[in-house]
Amino acid sequence: MTTAKLAIGLDIGGTKIAGAVVDEGGTVHAELVEPTPEESDAQAVSAVLLDLIERLRAGRAVGSIGVGAAGIVEWPAGRMLWAPNNEYRDWPVREQLEKATGLPVVVDNDANVAALAEARLGHRDPGNDRSRPYSHMLLVTVGTGIGGGVVMDGRIYRGPTGLGTELGHIVLNPDGPECGCGNHGCFEAYASGTALTRMGREAAADDPDGLIARLGAEQGEVTGHTVVTAVQQGDPTAGAAFARLGRWLGVGIASLANVFEVEAVVVGGGLVETGELLLQPARVAAREFAYAPTARGVAPVVPATFGGDAGKIGAALLALEHADR
């Protein structure tokens, strides 16, 4: 008798740690979420991970564990070197969890595992709920920053030690605005939630009586969310900010798609929930800046299938694929 193989997928973010029991088809059999501890050092975070594992494992034949974590992870050692929003450093996650659970464990960057989930089980066309795997795909996640993952020949591209692909930090303009990484004019500085906040603040300063400024005064400050609210209320200034943001997104996507011949560029992350407002101008610019589009074609720009669940589902899929070897 064969039963579905099960793995636990864990996704460590800056604000929450999500876990799920997932099978090879991506079906979630159980899920739990806990806040990331205030003091997010290795000891506190591993206590949360072990508690989630114990609860998720109870009564289920789980064969392996996958972890996706924000930050720089050494592959295949599974050592978390550094994270932008959590305090853990040089943390041997894989070794520690394998000792504690007796199960095989894989640990990778959260954007890499999200890219794996989209490549294996993502829907090619949003109106069609059937999945067909991509062998060559880019995932670009647009949230506070821009992250992403590259799938080539059906596998996550990690580089020699797993430090991977920082898609958000290709430089679009060396004289551009400062980026969170310390450089200037990165893709992330132009097309992320942080960029939307900056555009919103500039708009509020230019027009103190405009809707963005008024909503910002009500909310205490202007953020990217203020611009999203304003655009949903039909504000033309907010609409123009989205058009600019989407155009920069398309410029970055074209720059990446000109390097990698891919079947699709999948766009995920919180800002994609605004849908066509962002994706429509991004598609126009992705086509405008594509290299030799008549000969090479233009990779479709499609929204992600899994949204916030991509990390834990991808982490579990990675564990299932590696446990089979």
Ligand SMILES: [Zn+2]
């Ligand atoms: Zn940067």
